[in-house]
Amino acid sequence: MTAVESRPAGVLAESPGHRPFGARAKAFVALTKPRVIELLLMTTVPVMFLAAEGVPDLWLVLATCIGGYLSAGGAGAYNMYIDRDIDALMDRTSQRPLVTGMVSPRECLVFATALTVGSTVWFWYLVNPLSAMLSLGANAFYVVIYTMLLKRRTAQNIVWGGIAGCMPVFIGWSAVTDSVSWASLVLFLVIFFWTPPHYWPLSMKVKDDYERVGVPMLPVTAGNKVVARQIVLYSWVMVAVSLSLQPLGYTGWFYTVVAAALGAFWLKEAHALQSRAKAGITGAKLKEMRLFHWSITYVSLLFAAVAVDPFLH
Numbered sequence: 001m002t003a004v005e006s007r008p009a010g011v012l013a014e015s016p017g018h019r020p021f022g023a024r025a026k027a028f029v030a031l032t033k034p035r036v037i038e039l040l041l042m043t044t045v046p047v048m049f050l051a052a053e054g055v056p057d058l059w060l061v062l063a064t065c066i067g068g069y070l071s072a073g074g075a076g077a078y079n080m081y082i083d084r085d086i087d088a089l090m091d092r093t094s095q096r097p098l099v100t101g102m103v104s105p106r107e108c109l110v111f112a113t114a115l116t117v118g119s120t121v122w123f124w125y126l127v128n129p130l131s132a133m134l135s136l137g138a139n140a141f142y143v144v145i146y147t148m149l150l151k152r153r154t155a156q157n158i159v160w161g162g163i164a165g166c167m168p169v170f171i172g173w174s175a176v177t178d179s180v181s182w183a184s185l186v187l188f189l190v191i192f193f194w195t196p197p198h199y200w201p202l203s204m205k206v207k208d209d210y211e212r213v214g215v216p217m218l219p220v221t222a223g224n225k226v227v228a229r230q231i232v233l234y235s236w237v238m239v240a241v242s243l244s245l246q247p248l249g250y251t252g253w254f255y256t257v258v259a260a261a262l263g264a265f266w267l268k269e270a271h272a273l274q275s276r277a278k279a280g281i282t283g284a285k286l287k288e289m290r291l292f293h294w295s296i297t298y299v300s301l302l303f304a305a306v307a308v309d310p311f312l313h
Helices: 021-031 034-052 058-082 105-126 129-150 157-161 163-177 182-205 207-213 224-242 253-278 288-311
Strands: none
Touching: 021 058, 021 105, 034 058, 034 163, 034 182, 034 288, 058 105, 058 129, 058 163, 105 129, 129 157, 129 163, 157 163, 157 182, 163 182, 182 207, 182 224, 182 288, 224 253, 253 288
């Protein structure tokens, strides 16, 4: 039994008067899942450069980033409110604010709602209504479709739930053009096919956590060989989709060279993981986190190339 199992999730570890202001402030920031938001904004801003075919209005970029943080932060807080029962039983999430009692469930729910409403109003009046609706849709998809309906029911949870993480591409494009386009759809699909092979290696690492709480992540319901094969399949599709921007006329040589080089290294790592899984290697020697860490570098550099390419052709 872990230390957190002795106290129900959301029950305050200490009275509100003994919760330091600084620690409370950090806890509310943690509710927004800032590391996840960093990845989301990393795909939003470069798309704005591509849509503008150069440097977009910098105030618009700032407004879009602030609105995106508020919206994604609200979704993250709702997710922690809904998942506070299983978060208390998983090592990876045992220090989240609702589990430790630094924030109460009621406070979390109010905070999440305020961020969601605030972000929608912010986007509507300071960016445009289309971006506001896309942002609200992404929030609702993550909370309702992924967290409430898919996460605890199917191993395909991260595949379809990942759609919410693709929406910043549409939001960034619509912020500049007040529309969506084939280019934004291609980049949406890049993130769609990137998400499972990005997250499944982490799921392999913390498989015992998910198994303990009954969340059917693919590594829980299938063996490492099956998971690795799926990672390779999604990786090949992702790389192919990433290379379609140039034939469609949206990018030039720079993006294509970067995408090809990054894709080649990704496929090398994905196939190496599959080879280790096929050989029956487990534990630290499986090195599944190599691909997880590389996936973050991959998407960062790929979207950096998206931002730079308009200046080179």
